[in-house]
Each structure stands twice: as C-alpha cells, then as structure tokens.
Amino acid sequence: MRKLATLLRWELEDGVRLLLFALGVPALTYLLTVAYLKSQWSMTSLTGGHPEAYGKDFILSSITAEHFFSYPMLSLGFWILLSLLVAVLSVLAFRYDRERGYALTVYSLPYSKVSIFIGxxxxxxxxxxxxxxxxxxxxxxxxxxxIASKVWEIVLSWRYLNLVIFATYFVLFSLSVSVLFSTLLRDMFLAFMGAFFVLVLPFFAGLSWPPFSFLPFMSRALTGASPLEGSNLLWGLVIPAVLLFASSIAFTGRDVL
Structure with a gap:
C-alpha cells in the first residue's frame, strides 16, 4: 500500500495534468453556473417570482428541487468539455511519460506494472x-x-444521490474508453482522437449513446429513475469495469513503449 500511495502521489503531482485540471474546473463551473442561472430565470418567469417553495414539508416536492434536477442537463457545453477533459487527463496519464521518453526510468523502479497501472x-x-x-x-x-439548509435537504436526499450517480456514470464511461485507447494505441494524439470519436462524435450525430445517454436520467431521478436498473448499471458500471480490465491487460502485457 505504501508503494501504491507513493505512485499515486507522483501521478497527482504531475504539473501538466494539474494545470489542465486547474484551468478546466473554473471553465466547467462557469458553464454549469450559467445553465443554473438560465434555468432559475426561466422558472422565475413561469412562477412570477422567486422560484421557491421552501415552506413545504416535503422539500423534494418544491419547485426548487425540480430546478436542481433539471438544470444539469441543460448545459451541454459542460458535459462536452467534461468528457474532453477526462479524455485528455487519461491520455496524459498513460501516454505522456512514454511520449517524453522517461517511462523507462519509471519502469526501472521496484514497482510492478500492475501497481503503476493502478496508480x-x-x-x-x-x-x-x-x-x-x-x-x-x-x-x-x-x-x-x-438558503443553504434547504439546499442540504435536497442534495442529501436519495433521489439527488441518484442524480449524482448518473453523472458519475458519465465520467466513468468516458474515463474507461479513454484509458482503453491510451493503452492500446502508441500515439497520444491518436488515443485522444479515438476517445473523441467514440465519446463525443455520436452525440453530435444525434445518437443517444453513452455517455450522453445518461443525461436525461438526471432529471428523471426526481421522479424515481434508478441508476441500479439493468441498462443503466450495465453501461454505467459493468461496461466501464470490463473496459478498464481490458486496459490493464493491454498495459501490463506490452513493453514500455
């Protein structure tokens, strides 16, 4: 475990990835906040005032809860940028050291390929x-x-947890596809383009494929949509696990380059 913790610390201290993360999070926050404010303005117009129903006993029946469950899927730019950021982080993690030529130094250390992959x-x-x-x-x-106390009531509910799980499925599927391409292909650019064509291009083509097929379920989580239902669990957890297992085989079974 100590060796794995050391490897993880090394990976998390990578300057390029930290820079991309530091630039990406504010951009993602901006896109999602804009979607939130647009949704709030729309609901304010419909209700003729501040979109609130905070006096209700069941907070999930309020228009505020409906707002919380509807606005995330309104920012398509957020999800596109998130999928691309995940792809770039994955490609950099698994290809950058090989592209730059210092992978041999890492692999000469007393760490197994499995430990390096996990890190x-x-x-x-x-x-x-x-x-x-x-x-x-x-x-x-x-x-x-x-109204932070009321917000906590919403975000700590099991239905909001389902929304977060659907969003997590989006990330896990994007990550597993990107890691697979990064371990199969020997070129960083080709790995990123492969991930882009699988993750984002079908969305622009109007196809309801993962990971973007999870977005409608986020708003449906308020009315009981479950991430543990068959197809959701399959594409959100089982398929990513299979892809990551295949990635580990490809990573440990080839040479350093």
Whole structure:
C-alpha cells in the first residue's frame, strides 16, 4: 500500500495534468453556473417570482428541487468539455511519460506494472470526479448561500444521490474508453482522437449513446429513475469495469513503449 500511495502521489503531482485540471474546473463551473442561472430565470418567469417553495414539508416536492434536477442537463457545453477533459487527463496519464521518453526510468523502479497501472488509473479517477463534483457543488450552493439548509435537504436526499450517480456514470464511461485507447494505441494524439470519436462524435450525430445517454436520467431521478436498473448499471458500471480490465491487460502485457 505504501508503494501504491507513493505512485499515486507522483501521478497527482504531475504539473501538466494539474494545470489542465486547474484551468478546466473554473471553465466547467462557469458553464454549469450559467445553465443554473438560465434555468432559475426561466422558472422565475413561469412562477412570477422567486422560484421557491421552501415552506413545504416535503422539500423534494418544491419547485426548487425540480430546478436542481433539471438544470444539469441543460448545459451541454459542460458535459462536452467534461468528457474532453477526462479524455485528455487519461491520455496524459498513460501516454505522456512514454511520449517524453522517461517511462523507462519509471519502469526501472521496484514497482510492478500492475501497481503503476493502478496508480495512474486512480489519479485519473480522482481528478475526473473532482472535475465533476466541484462545479456541481458550487453551482448548487453558491447562488443559494442564503438558503443553504434547504439546499442540504435536497442534495442529501436519495433521489439527488441518484442524480449524482448518473453523472458519475458519465465520467466513468468516458474515463474507461479513454484509458482503453491510451493503452492500446502508441500515439497520444491518436488515443485522444479515438476517445473523441467514440465519446463525443455520436452525440453530435444525434445518437443517444453513452455517455450522453445518461443525461436525461438526471432529471428523471426526481421522479424515481434508478441508476441500479439493468441498462443503466450495465453501461454505467459493468461496461466501464470490463473496459478498464481490458486496459490493464493491454498495459501490463506490452513493453514500455
């Protein structure tokens, strides 16, 4: 475990990835906050005032809860940028050291390929999920700082947890595809383009394929849509696990380059 912790720390201290993360999170926060404010303005227009129903006993029946569950899928730019950021972080984690020529130094250290793979994977998972959760948290709480207690009631509900799980499925699927291309292809640019064609291009073509097929379920989480249902669990957790297992085989079974 100590060796794995050391590898993870090395990966998380990579300057290029930290720079991209530091630039990406504010951009993602901006896109999601704009979607939140547009949604709030729309609901204010419909209700003729501030979109609130905070006096209700069941907070999830309020128009505020409906707002919280509807606005994330309104910012398509947020999800496109998030999928691209996840792809770039994955490609950099698994290809950058080989492209720059210092992979031989890493692999000469007393660490197994499995440990190196896990360290790289965990670093990508941590940064990718933070790139999702930080903007979501800020967009929910900062505009509603005066009613933070009511916001906590919503975000701690099991239905909002389902929304977060659907969003997590989006990240996990994007990450698993990107990692697979990064371990199969020997060129960083080709790995990124492969991930782009699988993740984003079908969305622009009007196809309802993962990971973007998870977006409609976020608003449906308020009415009971479950991330544990068959197809959702399959594409959000099982398929990514299979792809990551295949990536580990490809990573450990080839030479350093």
């Amino acid at each position: 790289k994977l965990l670093s990508v998972v941590i940064l990718s999920l933070l790139a999702l959760y930080i903007p979501l948290f800020l967009a929910d709480f900062v505009p509603n700082a005066d």
